[in-house]
Amino acid sequence: MIYGELGDSRTRRTVTGMAQLLRALRLDGMLLSGLVAVTLFGLFVLWSAAGDNTSLWFSQVARVGIGFALLAVLSQVPDHFLRMLSPAAYVLGLVLLVVVALAGDIGKGAQRWLDLGVIRFQPSEIMKLAVPMMCAWYLHQRALPPALRDVGAVMLIILVPVALIAEQPDLGTALLVAASGLIVLVMGGLSPAFIVGGVAVLGAAVPVGWHFMHEYQRQRVLTLLDPQSDALGAGYHIIQSQIAIGSGGVFGKGWMNGSQAQLEFLPERSTDFIFAVIGEELGLLGLIALLAGYLFIVGRGVTMSLQCRDAFSRLLAGSIALTFFVYAFVNAGMVMGLLPVVGVPLPLVSYGGTSFVTLMAGFGILMSLHSSRKLVG
């Protein structure tokens, strides 16, 4: 690594000691520093986006703590144990989704939350990890590239929870869950013919899907095509976020100085649209820095997946890393007006929900899968 550049022997000892400690804790130093860097950047931005609401910021700090703790815990779990757990996690997730569908609380007009008295959480968050785990578990036992029958089985594994989540309705999460499973399938060697065919089927399904979409979901798609058509309604979010980003310029208006964000023109500025706050206050440079951080994390994650010892670990690790990128891409694309408005938070930066904790759990699993290789290697 970079030990050679460190001349001072005490420093070298410290760094070497750190590396040993990390290894003992089954943590990956590079991935961890990437995560910490982006998280700190996120908290920095959130302080500005939260405005007067400092309690919001502190509650996010608490979630960050919980997230990293969960990462550390999950990284200790042996990979075979994770594999063994996969079907159970998936079934549990399915059951909870059904329970939510039947008796879930109404939150923001959509049935997503499950209130367990002590904690309220969205079962769909479990599925963000349980679906790729289940897919990897299934494919692990089959010869790859997957045969048609296996592809069908994996598609079923993916579509059942996705359908339940989409019905809540939470299109954003449904898409992400679907992406996490499909990535497993594609990385598992799905033949290009399937991929091309799948895209073709998807294209054909658009009119059908349109038919089953909720009115607000249709509106979001239409709004993407022409935001000005409904400047004070559905198009408002997109217009205001683009004004925020565009007016930020290369260097931004300065931290805490974004008029769009601070004067509340920007909706959801601390959650789904925080990307626009970065663009406005920290400019193009801030956005590039964030994207670079994301690419570093994805790159490190994918590299780690290459070193995993079996198909389950490889596929799951690759899916966790690449799904993370999909999160970032969907949110950034939405805020910059490239994609329809779907409720997807900006990973590691957006305030809220269980998103941060789920991401950290994923990276904990990723580190666990990676470390397991070393134990045998």
Added chain:
Amino acid sequence: MRRVRIKDEALEQRMYFQRVLLAAVLVTLIGIALVGRAFWLQVVQHAHYVELSQGNRARIEPLPPNRGVIYDRAGRVIAENTPAYQLELIREQVGDLEDTLARLVRFGLLEPGDVGRVRQLVLSRRTFEAVPFLLQLDDEEVARYAVHRHELPGVLLETRMARHYPYGTVGAHALGYVGTISEPDLVRVDRERYFGTGVIGKTGIESAYEADLLGTGGYREVLVNAEGRPARLAEGTDPQLRTHPPQAGRDLRMTIDFELQRVAEEAFAGRRGGVVAIDPTNGDVLVFASLPSFDPNGFARGISRSDYLALTENPDQPLFNRVLRGTYPPGSTIKPLMALAGLENGVIRPEDPVFCGGSYSLPGSRHRYREPKRGGTHGPVDMHRAVMKSCDVYFYRLANTLGIQRIHDSMSRMGFGEPTGIDIAGERGGIMPSPAWKKTAFSTREHQVWFPGETVIVGIGQGYWTATLLQLAKATALLGMRGQPYQPRLVRALVDPATGKVEERKPLPLPRIELAHPENWEIIVDAMVAVTTGGTASVAARGATYSIAGKTGTAQVFSVGQTEKYDEKEVAERLRDHALFVAFAPAESPKLAVAVLVENGGFGGSQAAPIARAIFDAYLVPEPPK
């Protein structure tokens, strides 16, 4: 057939590596697309979005101008701006307007009768504009609002400059008043100029000089959040907001002397009527009183419906401007002018005697036109004595000799039958009858014929002839000036408060009336002096240190507002004649010309003349205020 495949770890690893490479390419492309989009928005389109964000955060807030202050002749403040609390309503923040109006009524801040007016007011203004609907709250109302504030979202208590009239009811009819801008007002004015201004001049000076008094509104850009509420950025940020200060309206200097006005109004001692006093040398109106009067502060405060009804339903009609709009038969006050017309037309000489036997009949008619006092006779009278004693028979005969056309022409030259052109709106012109007028005034042929008898009574200022007090005062001033009339005016000067620049308004001389025999002026004036020394007004003029040329009059009732129900006593009182008196003094070189009318006062010499005397004394006996 089912093929069984064996898992091949090496193959799977290789394949996975290929897929990772593919994914890396895809991720890189997407990353480039995202940065490219950001570059497009933040670099290429930067200027465009900066402009949009500027427009977003700044909202223009009006800075209403200070309305011009109105001073009287002596520099006393007559209309000023004082800070006052007012309630304003922003429709967009109210939620349910009807509910809010109902609450305002419940909390005693709005009278039930005013709900419709306020609703219309609010709905007529533009969005996000704070519409003032209750001006000048008293302490109790402010307290009531404070208690219920949380139940009244969108209803704001603001401190604004409000109009205040320190003299109250004194001179209210000349001064006029301001009131909340109504929908008809908005149609007639440039709405933009009133952005942020809650009131507009409704009548009198306040209305006539609205354009001068209003000033020019300013504005400032206020940082607002997405809901349109004022907001602020963190310390040390330069929000680059523009401010454009308002320019105050011009101050007015009135011609009226409000202390003299007060003397005049008090001289009425509760009687109804009106009085105008004009400086004959320039047309300045020093007194302009219509009684009973009203308190313009009520309107400036936002008068409630019940208070307004109390004013409009008052049988004494305090809102009726008797000076400007009251048209009365001028009665005997026009006899000097009639005599002058006789002289100028050469139909009579001053010394020509007429025998007054108490009545006059047209040749070939048995109808008798009588002196007002039954059995009253003046015996042989010449012109001087006819004016002094107000002999009707003399003027019946004179009128018949002159004929209606010559009377009409002479009196029209003196200003009768048309408005004087005073500088406030709504003036009426009265009627100077003639055969031509009668043709247009009546629709049926038998009514359009002019009868000689109608000429006879015009000779004593009765019949179809009606005049305003302003016309009488102007004609009297003209007599005093021996033929030089001026257009009456209420404003002498306009002052720019910022620069102190004074724009004096020059007196407006009207075409001089040239007599073929200028000595006729003195004949008439002498006769009018005789009225106050030995004639019908001698009691009122007794002891004056200056000479008064005057003429009394008594007009048959053409009372204003005959529709109300009166009890018998009331009717009897209101059928009494109006008492009139016109005069100027000093007679040889007049400083003041006065026309007084006391409604249902009876005899002019005893009822109206003392009021004129009080004004003359106040104005002429001490040093005349400059």
